[in-house]
Amino acid sequence: MANCTVPDIADKNTTGDSLYGGRICDQTFVDWAWPAYKFNSEYWKHGFGFDDVCNTDLPAARTLAAIWLLNYSAEDYMNEDWNNSCLHWACRYVREQVGDLRSMCGDGTYIAYTTGGHIELYLGCFYSKDVPGRAETLMHESRHQGGKPHDATFPSWSGFGAGKTGADSTWDYEGAWMYGALYLWWFYAEGVRTTPAIRELARQRAQYVIDNAFATHPGYVI
Amino acid sequence: MDRPQVGDQLQKRESPPRLAGALTHAARLQDALSGLFAGGEDAQFRYDQAVDNLNRDPEHMMVAIAAAYGHCPVTDYPQRHALVAAASHITDEGALPFLSSVALSEIPPEAAKDPHSFSTVAEETIIRMSAVDSIARHASRGLQLAIDLLLRCVESPAFSIRRAAVTGLMASPEAQRLRPRLETLIPKEQHFIFDLKKVSVRDAIQVKDPTRHLAEGYEPFREQKPRIRGSEPKGDRPKAK
Numbered sequence: 001m002a003n004c005t006v007p008d009i010a011d012k013n014t015t016g017d018s019l020y021g022g023r024i025c026d027q028t029f030v031d032w033a034w035p036a037y038k039f040n041s042e043y044w045k046h047g048f049g050f051d052d053v054c055n056t057d058l059p060a061a062r063t064l065a066a067i068w069l070l071n072y073s074a075e076d077y078m079n080e081d082w083n084n085s086c087l088h089w090a091c092r093y094v095r096e097q098v099g100d101l102r103s104m105c106g107d108g109t110y111i112a113y114t115t116g117g118h119i120e121l122y123l124g125c126f127y128s129k130d131v132p133g134r135a136e137t138l139m140h141e142s143r144h145q146g147g148k149p150h151d152a153t154f155p156s157w158s159g160f161g162a163g164k165t166g167a168d169s170t171w172d173y174e175g176a177w178m179y180g181a182l183y184l185w186w187f188y189a190e191g192v193r194t195t196p197a198i199r200e201l202a203r204q205r206a207q208y209v210i211d212n213a214f215a216t217h218p219g220y221v222i
Numbered sequence: 223m224d225r226p227q228v229g230d231q232l233q234k235r236e237s238p239p240r241l242a243g244a245l246t247h248a249a250r251l252q253d254a255l256s257g258l259f260a261g262g263e264d265a266q267f268r269y270d271q272a273v274d275n276l277n278r279d280p281e282h283m284m285v286a287i288a289a290a291y292g293h294c295p296v297t298d299y300p301q302r303h304a305l306v307a308a309a310s311h312i313t314d315e316g317a318l319p320f321l322s323s324v325a326l327s328e329i330p331p332e333a334a335k336d337p338h339s340f341s342t343v344a345e346e347t348i349i350r351m352s353a354v355d356s357i358a359r360h361a362s363r364g365l366q367l368a369i370d371l372l373l374r375c376v377e378s379p380a381f382s383i384r385r386a387a388v389t390g391l392m393a394s395p396e397a398q399r400l401r402p403r404l405e406t407l408i409p410k411e412q413h414f415i416f417d418l419k420k421v422s423v424r425d426a427i428q429v430k431d432p433t434r435h436l437a438e439g440y441e442p443f444r445e446q447k448p449r450i451r452g453s454e455p456k457g458d459r460p461k462a463k
Contacts, residue, residue: 002230008295011255014304019261027462028448034459036443044460047232053460057234060460071447078449082432085423091447093432096440105230110339123232124340130300146435150338157381157412159343166338174429182429189423195265197258197307204303204348211382212344218427221389221420 004105006047007127012056016131016198020065021056023072033067036095040118043102059103059126066134070094070183073191086179087186090139093179097142112137114144132187132202136180143176150175152215159212171218178218181209185222247286250275254283255304258311273311280314288320296330299345306349310356315365318357322371325353329380343380350378351386358390369396376407384408388415 012018024030030053034041039060044050049060056062070091071077074084080092099117106122111129113120119141125134152169154160160167168175184206188199207222257272276283291305306324309317329350333342354375360368372394375387388408391400401416408415429435 001227003233004230005233008298010298010300011304013256013259014300016259019259022261023450025462026448026451027459028451030462031459032445032448036445036447041460042228044229046227046229047234048229050460054462059232072450078447086429086432089432093436095443097437099437102229105232109335112339128297128299128340128345143435146437148435159347159380159382160337160341161332164337171427174435179429182423182426185423185426193261195259195261196269197304200307200352201303204351207351208344208348208382211385217414217418219414219418220426221385221418222423 002105002107004123006057007123009057009127014130014197016069016194016201017056017062017065019195019198020068020131021054021061024061024064024068025054029068030064033064033071037067037101038098039063039101043104048103059121059123062126062131062134063101063103063121065131066138067091067094069131069135069187069194070138072193073187075190075192085186085190086182087190090135090179090183090186094138094142097145098138099145112141114141117145119145130198130201132184132198133205135187136184136205139183140176140180143179148173148175150177154212155215155217157212159208167213167215169215171214171216171220177209177213181206181213184209188222247279247282248290251283251286251290251308254308258304258307276308276311277313280312280316283312284309284314284316284320288323291320291324297342299349303349303352306352306356310352310359315360315367318360318367318371321353321356322374325350325357325371325375325383326378347380347382350380350383354383354386354390358386358393361390361394361396364395369394369400373400373403373407376404381412384412385415385418389418389420392416 044060049058053060074087080089082089098119102118102120104120104122111122111124125137150166150168152167154162154164154167156162168177171178184202188203191199203222210218210220254272254275257268260268287305287309294302309320329346334340357368357371361372372387372391376384378384
Protein backbone atom coordinates (compact mmCIF):
# COMPACT_ATOMS: atom_id res chain seq x y z
CA MET A 1 0.00 0.00 0.00
CA ALA A 2 1.33 3.43 -0.98
CA ASN A 3 0.46 6.85 0.41
CA CYS A 4 0.15 9.92 -1.79
CA THR A 5 -1.31 13.43 -1.72
CA VAL A 6 -3.65 15.22 -4.12
CA PRO A 7 -1.34 17.48 -6.16
CA ASP A 8 -2.12 21.11 -7.12
CA ILE A 9 -5.35 20.99 -9.08
CA ALA A 10 -5.52 22.91 -12.35
CA ASP A 11 -8.44 25.29 -12.89
CA LYS A 12 -11.42 22.98 -13.32
CA ASN A 13 -12.99 25.24 -15.93
CA THR A 14 -10.02 24.75 -18.22
CA THR A 15 -9.75 20.99 -17.71
CA GLY A 16 -13.47 20.43 -18.26
CA ASP A 17 -14.00 19.13 -14.72
CA SER A 18 -16.43 21.94 -13.87
CA LEU A 19 -18.56 21.16 -16.89
CA TYR A 20 -18.53 17.36 -16.63
CA GLY A 21 -18.37 17.29 -12.83
CA GLY A 22 -21.88 18.67 -12.62
CA ARG A 23 -23.13 15.96 -14.94
CA ILE A 24 -21.62 12.94 -13.24
CA CYS A 25 -23.20 13.93 -9.95
CA ASP A 26 -26.29 11.98 -10.87
CA GLN A 27 -27.07 8.82 -8.93
CA THR A 28 -28.56 7.02 -11.94
CA PHE A 29 -25.39 7.59 -13.92
CA VAL A 30 -23.10 6.55 -11.04
CA ASP A 31 -25.17 3.41 -10.36
CA TRP A 32 -24.84 2.40 -13.99
CA ALA A 33 -21.28 3.49 -14.73
CA TRP A 34 -19.70 1.92 -11.64
CA PRO A 35 -20.38 -1.72 -12.58
CA ALA A 36 -20.43 -1.04 -16.34
CA TYR A 37 -16.81 0.13 -16.27
CA LYS A 38 -15.92 -2.43 -13.61
CA PHE A 39 -14.62 -0.02 -11.02
CA ASN A 40 -13.02 -2.20 -8.36
CA SER A 41 -14.49 -0.41 -5.32
CA GLU A 42 -11.68 -1.41 -2.96
CA TYR A 43 -9.25 0.62 -5.06
CA TRP A 44 -11.43 3.75 -5.06
CA LYS A 45 -11.76 4.09 -1.28
CA HIS A 46 -9.19 5.62 1.12
CA GLY A 47 -9.34 9.10 -0.38
CA PHE A 48 -9.78 8.19 -4.05
CA GLY A 49 -13.41 9.28 -4.07
CA PHE A 50 -15.68 6.31 -3.44
CA ASP A 51 -17.20 8.10 -0.45
CA ASP A 52 -17.29 11.51 -2.15
CA VAL A 53 -18.05 10.66 -5.75
CA CYS A 54 -19.23 14.15 -6.78
CA ASN A 55 -16.02 15.78 -5.56
CA THR A 56 -14.09 16.71 -8.70
CA ASP A 57 -10.92 17.11 -6.66
CA LEU A 58 -10.81 13.32 -6.37
CA PRO A 59 -9.97 10.54 -8.84
CA ALA A 60 -13.40 8.83 -8.91
CA ALA A 61 -15.22 11.96 -10.13
CA ARG A 62 -12.42 12.76 -12.57
CA THR A 63 -12.62 9.28 -14.08
CA LEU A 64 -16.42 9.35 -14.20
CA ALA A 65 -16.15 12.69 -16.03
CA ALA A 66 -14.16 11.01 -18.80
CA ILE A 67 -16.65 8.15 -18.88
CA TRP A 68 -19.55 10.62 -19.16
CA LEU A 69 -17.77 12.33 -22.05
CA LEU A 70 -17.28 8.96 -23.78
CA ASN A 71 -20.94 8.04 -23.35
CA TYR A 72 -22.79 11.23 -24.11
CA SER A 73 -20.82 13.19 -26.70
CA ALA A 74 -22.61 11.79 -29.74
CA GLU A 75 -25.81 13.60 -30.67
CA ASP A 76 -27.70 10.27 -30.69
CA TYR A 77 -25.81 8.90 -27.72
CA MET A 78 -27.97 5.80 -27.20
CA ASN A 79 -26.78 4.52 -30.58
CA GLU A 80 -23.57 2.57 -29.85
CA ASP A 81 -23.60 0.54 -33.04
CA TRP A 82 -20.19 -0.78 -34.08
CA ASN A 83 -20.95 0.31 -37.66
CA ASN A 84 -21.33 3.89 -36.60
CA SER A 85 -18.51 6.37 -35.91
CA CYS A 86 -15.95 5.93 -33.16
CA LEU A 87 -17.71 8.78 -31.32
CA HIS A 88 -20.63 6.38 -30.88
CA TRP A 89 -18.91 3.11 -30.04
CA ALA A 90 -15.85 4.20 -28.05
CA CYS A 91 -17.80 4.10 -24.78
CA ARG A 92 -18.91 0.56 -25.58
CA TYR A 93 -15.41 -0.50 -26.60
CA VAL A 94 -13.89 0.73 -23.34
CA ARG A 95 -16.75 -0.82 -21.35
CA GLU A 96 -16.27 -4.20 -22.93
CA GLN A 97 -12.49 -4.17 -22.69
CA VAL A 98 -11.94 -3.01 -19.15
CA GLY A 99 -11.81 -5.96 -16.78
CA ASP A 100 -11.14 -4.31 -13.45
CA LEU A 101 -10.56 -0.56 -13.11
CA ARG A 102 -8.29 0.51 -10.27
CA SER A 103 -7.12 3.85 -8.93
CA MET A 104 -3.65 3.98 -7.42
CA CYS A 105 -0.92 6.41 -6.45
CA GLY A 106 1.67 5.18 -8.94
CA ASP A 107 5.33 6.07 -8.73
CA GLY A 108 5.21 8.81 -11.36
CA THR A 109 6.51 6.61 -14.15
CA TYR A 110 3.17 5.93 -15.82
CA ILE A 111 -0.24 7.56 -15.73
CA ALA A 112 -1.99 4.32 -16.62
CA TYR A 113 -1.00 0.71 -17.06
CA THR A 114 -2.78 -2.32 -18.42
CA THR A 115 -1.72 -5.55 -16.82
CA GLY A 116 -3.14 -8.95 -15.97
CA GLY A 117 -6.70 -8.16 -16.98
CA HIS A 118 -6.98 -4.89 -15.11
CA ILE A 119 -6.35 -1.25 -15.90
CA GLU A 120 -4.57 0.81 -13.27
CA LEU A 121 -4.97 4.59 -13.35
CA TYR A 122 -2.46 6.70 -11.47
CA LEU A 123 -2.39 10.27 -10.15
CA GLY A 124 -1.00 11.66 -13.40
CA CYS A 125 -4.10 10.50 -15.26
CA PHE A 126 -6.45 12.32 -12.90
CA TYR A 127 -4.49 15.52 -12.41
CA SER A 128 -2.28 16.16 -15.44
CA LYS A 129 -4.84 15.44 -18.17
CA ASP A 130 -7.98 17.32 -19.10
CA VAL A 131 -11.25 15.40 -19.42
CA PRO A 132 -10.88 14.57 -23.14
CA GLY A 133 -7.28 13.52 -22.42
CA ARG A 134 -8.51 11.09 -19.75
CA ALA A 135 -11.04 9.68 -22.21
CA GLU A 136 -8.21 9.19 -24.69
CA THR A 137 -6.20 7.36 -22.03
CA LEU A 138 -9.12 4.98 -21.42
CA MET A 139 -9.37 4.30 -25.17
CA HIS A 140 -5.62 3.83 -25.49
CA GLU A 141 -5.38 1.42 -22.56
CA SER A 142 -8.48 -0.46 -23.68
CA ARG A 143 -6.86 -1.05 -27.04
CA HIS A 144 -3.92 -2.61 -25.26
CA GLN A 145 -6.36 -4.71 -23.27
CA GLY A 146 -7.68 -5.86 -26.65
CA GLY A 147 -4.28 -7.41 -27.30
CA LYS A 148 -2.63 -4.85 -29.55
CA PRO A 149 0.83 -3.81 -28.36
CA HIS A 150 2.85 -1.00 -29.95
CA ASP A 151 4.87 -2.36 -32.85
CA ALA A 152 7.39 0.31 -33.81
CA THR A 153 9.90 2.84 -32.62
CA PHE A 154 9.18 6.57 -32.68
CA PRO A 155 10.41 8.29 -35.86
CA SER A 156 13.32 10.71 -36.02
CA TRP A 157 11.05 13.74 -35.71
CA SER A 158 8.96 12.47 -32.79
CA GLY A 159 8.55 14.44 -29.58
CA PHE A 160 8.14 11.11 -27.78
CA GLY A 161 11.84 10.37 -28.33
CA ALA A 162 13.35 9.29 -31.63
CA GLY A 163 14.15 5.60 -31.75
CA LYS A 164 12.37 4.71 -28.52
CA THR A 165 9.86 1.87 -28.47
CA GLY A 166 6.16 2.59 -28.00
CA ALA A 167 5.07 3.91 -31.41
CA ASP A 168 2.59 2.35 -33.78
CA SER A 169 3.93 1.57 -37.24
CA THR A 170 1.05 3.10 -39.20
CA TRP A 171 -2.47 4.45 -38.78
CA ASP A 172 -3.75 1.29 -40.53
CA TYR A 173 -2.21 -0.86 -37.80
CA GLU A 174 -5.24 0.20 -35.73
CA GLY A 175 -3.25 0.37 -32.52
CA ALA A 176 -3.76 2.25 -29.28
CA TRP A 177 -2.51 5.57 -30.68
CA MET A 178 -4.93 5.40 -33.61
CA TYR A 179 -7.84 4.56 -31.33
CA GLY A 180 -7.10 7.48 -29.00
CA ALA A 181 -6.45 10.00 -31.77
CA LEU A 182 -9.45 8.94 -33.82
CA TYR A 183 -11.74 9.34 -30.83
CA LEU A 184 -10.39 12.81 -30.04
CA TRP A 185 -10.74 13.77 -33.68
CA TRP A 186 -14.39 12.72 -33.81
CA PHE A 187 -15.02 14.46 -30.50
CA TYR A 188 -13.48 17.63 -31.88
CA ALA A 189 -15.43 17.42 -35.14
CA GLU A 190 -18.85 16.28 -33.98
CA GLY A 191 -18.86 16.09 -30.18
CA VAL A 192 -21.85 17.70 -28.49
CA ARG A 193 -22.76 18.66 -24.91
CA THR A 194 -19.33 20.23 -24.66
CA THR A 195 -17.76 23.59 -25.46
CA PRO A 196 -15.71 24.87 -28.39
CA ALA A 197 -12.76 25.36 -26.02
CA ILE A 198 -12.82 21.73 -24.83
CA ARG A 199 -13.20 20.48 -28.39
CA GLU A 200 -10.15 22.54 -29.32
CA LEU A 201 -8.15 20.84 -26.54
CA ALA A 202 -9.09 17.54 -28.15
CA ARG A 203 -8.06 18.72 -31.61
CA GLN A 204 -4.57 19.74 -30.54
CA ARG A 205 -4.05 16.54 -28.56
CA ALA A 206 -5.17 14.39 -31.48
CA GLN A 207 -2.91 16.31 -33.87
CA TYR A 208 0.07 15.86 -31.58
CA VAL A 209 -0.50 12.10 -31.56
CA ILE A 210 -0.89 12.05 -35.35
CA ASP A 211 2.33 14.02 -35.78
CA ASN A 212 4.48 12.13 -33.31
CA ALA A 213 3.23 8.65 -32.42
CA PHE A 214 3.45 6.81 -35.75
CA ALA A 215 6.58 5.56 -37.48
CA THR A 216 4.96 6.66 -40.74
CA HIS A 217 3.05 9.93 -40.50
CA PRO A 218 -0.65 9.19 -41.24
CA GLY A 219 -0.78 12.22 -43.53
CA TYR A 220 -3.57 14.02 -41.74
CA VAL A 221 -3.93 17.58 -40.53
CA ILE A 222 -7.05 18.13 -38.45
CA MET B 223 -10.90 -7.73 13.42
CA ASP B 224 -10.55 -4.96 10.80
CA ARG B 225 -10.04 -6.08 7.23
CA PRO B 226 -6.60 -5.16 5.87
CA GLN B 227 -6.74 -2.20 3.48
CA VAL B 228 -6.71 -3.05 -0.21
CA GLY B 229 -5.28 -0.36 -2.47
CA ASP B 230 -3.44 2.87 -1.80
CA GLN B 231 -4.24 5.90 0.39
CA LEU B 232 -4.75 9.40 -1.08
CA GLN B 233 -4.57 12.50 1.15
CA LYS B 234 -6.21 15.84 0.32
CA ARG B 235 -4.60 19.26 0.48
CA GLU B 236 -5.68 22.80 -0.31
CA SER B 237 -4.89 24.18 -3.76
CA PRO B 238 -3.64 27.77 -4.11
CA PRO B 239 -5.95 30.35 -5.78
CA ARG B 240 -5.52 31.04 -9.49
CA LEU B 241 -4.94 34.35 -11.27
CA ALA B 242 -4.42 35.97 -7.88
CA GLY B 243 -3.10 39.50 -7.63
CA ALA B 244 -4.19 42.99 -8.50
CA LEU B 245 -3.86 42.80 -12.28
CA THR B 246 -5.95 45.46 -14.00
CA HIS B 247 -7.97 43.10 -16.14
CA ALA B 248 -7.48 39.87 -14.15
CA ALA B 249 -11.10 39.63 -13.06
CA ARG B 250 -12.38 40.20 -16.59
CA LEU B 251 -9.92 37.64 -17.87
CA GLN B 252 -11.09 35.09 -15.29
CA ASP B 253 -14.69 35.77 -16.36
CA ALA B 254 -13.75 35.32 -19.99
CA LEU B 255 -12.00 32.00 -19.27
CA SER B 256 -15.08 30.78 -17.39
CA GLY B 257 -17.24 31.83 -20.31
CA LEU B 258 -15.06 30.08 -22.89
CA PHE B 259 -15.39 26.78 -20.99
CA ALA B 260 -18.98 27.19 -19.76
CA GLY B 261 -21.62 24.52 -20.31
CA GLY B 262 -25.37 24.55 -19.94
CA GLU B 263 -28.22 26.04 -21.89
CA ASP B 264 -26.65 29.50 -22.08
CA ALA B 265 -23.22 28.16 -23.07
CA GLN B 266 -23.20 29.75 -26.51
CA PHE B 267 -24.29 33.10 -25.05
CA ARG B 268 -21.54 32.97 -22.43
CA TYR B 269 -18.98 31.90 -25.00
CA ASP B 270 -19.91 34.77 -27.33
CA GLN B 271 -19.89 37.18 -24.42
CA ALA B 272 -16.42 35.95 -23.40
CA VAL B 273 -15.09 36.52 -26.91
CA ASP B 274 -16.61 40.03 -26.93
CA ASN B 275 -15.04 40.79 -23.55
CA LEU B 276 -11.63 39.63 -24.71
CA ASN B 277 -11.85 41.95 -27.71
CA ARG B 278 -13.33 44.97 -25.96
CA ASP B 279 -10.01 46.36 -24.76
CA PRO B 280 -7.46 44.08 -26.42
CA GLU B 281 -4.35 45.96 -25.42
CA HIS B 282 -5.05 45.77 -21.70
CA MET B 283 -6.44 42.26 -21.97
CA MET B 284 -3.21 41.09 -23.60
CA VAL B 285 -1.27 42.59 -20.69
CA ALA B 286 -3.47 40.62 -18.30
CA ILE B 287 -3.08 37.41 -20.31
CA ALA B 288 0.69 37.76 -20.53
CA ALA B 289 0.94 38.51 -16.80
CA ALA B 290 -1.27 35.54 -15.88
CA TYR B 291 0.75 33.28 -18.18
CA GLY B 292 3.97 34.45 -16.56
CA HIS B 293 2.61 33.70 -13.11
CA CYS B 294 1.31 30.25 -14.04
CA PRO B 295 3.22 27.31 -12.60
CA VAL B 296 5.08 25.64 -15.47
CA THR B 297 3.25 22.37 -14.89
CA ASP B 298 -0.22 23.95 -15.00
CA TYR B 299 -0.59 23.01 -18.65
CA PRO B 300 -4.41 23.36 -18.78
CA GLN B 301 -4.29 26.94 -17.49
CA ARG B 302 -1.42 27.91 -19.77
CA HIS B 303 -3.26 26.40 -22.72
CA ALA B 304 -6.45 28.23 -21.74
CA LEU B 305 -4.59 31.54 -21.66
CA VAL B 306 -3.21 30.93 -25.14
CA ALA B 307 -6.75 30.01 -26.23
CA ALA B 308 -7.98 33.30 -24.78
CA ALA B 309 -5.30 35.21 -26.71
CA SER B 310 -6.25 33.33 -29.87
CA HIS B 311 -9.75 34.83 -29.65
CA ILE B 312 -8.33 38.33 -29.76
CA THR B 313 -8.48 39.47 -33.35
CA ASP B 314 -6.28 42.53 -32.82
CA GLU B 315 -2.71 42.04 -34.03
CA GLY B 316 -1.59 43.21 -30.60
CA ALA B 317 -1.98 39.55 -29.60
CA LEU B 318 0.96 38.58 -31.81
CA PRO B 319 3.86 39.47 -29.49
CA PHE B 320 2.44 37.23 -26.77
CA LEU B 321 1.56 34.42 -29.18
CA SER B 322 5.01 34.53 -30.75
CA SER B 323 6.74 34.56 -27.37
CA VAL B 324 4.86 31.35 -26.53
CA ALA B 325 5.35 29.72 -29.92
CA LEU B 326 9.07 30.47 -30.13
CA SER B 327 9.99 29.75 -26.53
CA GLU B 328 12.29 26.80 -26.00
CA ILE B 329 10.62 23.54 -24.96
CA PRO B 330 12.08 22.27 -21.67
CA PRO B 331 13.57 18.78 -21.74
CA GLU B 332 11.23 15.85 -21.09
CA ALA B 333 10.50 15.59 -17.38
CA ALA B 334 8.28 12.51 -17.48
CA LYS B 335 9.81 9.13 -16.77
CA ASP B 336 7.64 7.45 -19.40
CA PRO B 337 6.70 9.94 -22.14
CA HIS B 338 4.53 7.32 -23.87
CA SER B 339 2.18 7.54 -20.92
CA PHE B 340 2.42 11.26 -20.18
CA SER B 341 4.84 13.62 -21.83
CA THR B 342 5.74 17.10 -20.63
CA VAL B 343 7.21 17.74 -24.09
CA ALA B 344 3.80 16.87 -25.56
CA GLU B 345 1.99 19.26 -23.23
CA GLU B 346 4.49 22.04 -23.90
CA THR B 347 4.28 21.46 -27.65
CA ILE B 348 0.48 21.43 -27.66
CA ILE B 349 0.45 24.86 -26.01
CA ARG B 350 2.82 26.17 -28.70
CA MET B 351 0.81 24.50 -31.51
CA SER B 352 -2.21 26.51 -30.38
CA ALA B 353 -0.15 29.69 -30.45
CA VAL B 354 1.12 28.90 -33.97
CA ASP B 355 -2.42 28.17 -35.20
CA SER B 356 -3.50 31.53 -33.83
CA ILE B 357 -0.65 33.33 -35.58
CA ALA B 358 -1.66 31.47 -38.74
CA ARG B 359 -5.16 32.97 -38.53
CA HIS B 360 -3.58 36.44 -38.68
CA ALA B 361 -1.32 35.27 -41.54
CA SER B 362 -4.32 34.03 -43.53
CA ARG B 363 -5.41 37.68 -43.77
CA GLY B 364 -2.04 38.48 -45.29
CA LEU B 365 -0.58 40.19 -42.23
CA GLN B 366 3.16 40.37 -42.93
CA LEU B 367 4.21 40.30 -39.27
CA ALA B 368 2.29 37.06 -38.78
CA ILE B 369 3.86 35.53 -41.90
CA ASP B 370 7.33 36.49 -40.67
CA LEU B 371 6.62 34.93 -37.28
CA LEU B 372 5.46 31.70 -38.89
CA LEU B 373 8.68 31.57 -40.90
CA ARG B 374 10.59 31.70 -37.63
CA CYS B 375 8.40 28.89 -36.25
CA VAL B 376 9.34 26.73 -39.26
CA GLU B 377 12.83 26.57 -37.78
CA SER B 378 11.58 25.19 -34.46
CA PRO B 379 13.19 21.90 -33.46
CA ALA B 380 9.72 20.52 -32.60
CA PHE B 381 8.13 18.80 -35.57
CA SER B 382 4.54 19.68 -34.66
CA ILE B 383 5.35 23.37 -34.40
CA ARG B 384 7.18 23.24 -37.73
CA ARG B 385 4.25 21.36 -39.27
CA ALA B 386 1.71 23.83 -37.87
CA ALA B 387 3.74 26.77 -39.19
CA VAL B 388 4.04 25.25 -42.66
CA THR B 389 0.30 24.48 -42.68
CA GLY B 390 -0.38 28.10 -41.76
CA LEU B 391 1.98 29.51 -44.37
CA MET B 392 0.64 27.29 -47.12
CA ALA B 393 -2.84 28.62 -46.31
CA SER B 394 -1.66 32.24 -46.47
CA PRO B 395 -1.84 34.46 -49.57
CA GLU B 396 1.98 34.16 -49.79
CA ALA B 397 1.99 30.36 -50.13
CA GLN B 398 3.26 30.12 -53.68
CA ARG B 399 6.03 32.64 -53.16
CA LEU B 400 7.16 31.03 -49.91
CA ARG B 401 7.19 27.38 -50.99
CA PRO B 402 10.80 27.30 -52.35
CA ARG B 403 12.09 29.03 -49.21
CA LEU B 404 10.20 26.58 -46.99
CA GLU B 405 11.71 23.66 -48.87
CA THR B 406 15.16 24.86 -47.89
CA LEU B 407 14.14 25.26 -44.24
CA ILE B 408 12.64 21.80 -43.81
CA PRO B 409 14.94 18.76 -43.66
CA LYS B 410 14.59 16.67 -46.84
CA GLU B 411 13.30 13.60 -44.99
CA GLN B 412 10.46 15.71 -43.65
CA HIS B 413 9.27 17.09 -46.97
CA PHE B 414 6.20 14.92 -46.53
CA ILE B 415 4.98 17.94 -44.55
CA PHE B 416 4.05 19.50 -47.89
CA ASP B 417 1.83 16.52 -48.71
CA LEU B 418 -0.13 16.57 -45.45
CA LYS B 419 -3.77 17.30 -46.04
CA LYS B 420 -6.39 18.98 -43.91
CA VAL B 421 -9.12 16.38 -43.93
CA SER B 422 -12.46 15.84 -42.31
CA VAL B 423 -12.59 13.00 -39.82
CA ARG B 424 -15.23 11.41 -42.04
CA ASP B 425 -12.61 11.11 -44.79
CA ALA B 426 -9.94 9.61 -42.53
CA ILE B 427 -9.39 5.85 -42.43
CA GLN B 428 -11.67 4.44 -39.73
CA VAL B 429 -11.37 1.30 -37.60
CA LYS B 430 -12.48 -1.40 -40.00
CA ASP B 431 -14.24 -3.60 -37.48
CA PRO B 432 -13.89 -2.75 -33.78
CA THR B 433 -15.29 -6.14 -32.76
CA ARG B 434 -12.15 -7.78 -34.19
CA HIS B 435 -10.21 -6.11 -31.42
CA LEU B 436 -12.16 -7.11 -28.36
CA ALA B 437 -10.33 -9.08 -25.68
CA GLU B 438 -10.91 -12.81 -25.81
CA GLY B 439 -13.84 -13.92 -23.67
CA TYR B 440 -15.07 -10.41 -22.92
CA GLU B 441 -18.47 -10.12 -21.24
CA PRO B 442 -20.72 -7.42 -22.66
CA PHE B 443 -22.41 -5.31 -20.00
CA ARG B 444 -26.13 -5.84 -20.57
CA GLU B 445 -27.65 -2.90 -18.74
CA GLN B 446 -28.38 -0.01 -21.10
CA LYS B 447 -26.89 3.33 -20.12
CA PRO B 448 -29.30 5.84 -18.59
CA ARG B 449 -30.67 8.72 -20.56
CA ILE B 450 -29.47 12.08 -19.26
CA ARG B 451 -31.44 12.88 -16.10
CA GLY B 452 -31.23 12.51 -12.27
CA SER B 453 -32.69 9.88 -9.89
CA GLU B 454 -32.41 8.08 -6.54
CA PRO B 455 -29.36 6.09 -5.24
CA LYS B 456 -29.08 2.29 -5.06
CA GLY B 457 -27.80 0.70 -1.83
CA ASP B 458 -24.34 -0.62 -2.72
CA ARG B 459 -23.04 2.16 -4.98
CA PRO B 460 -21.26 5.40 -4.02
CA LYS B 461 -23.70 8.19 -3.16
CA ALA B 462 -23.90 11.03 -5.68
CA LYS B 463 -25.30 13.60 -3.24
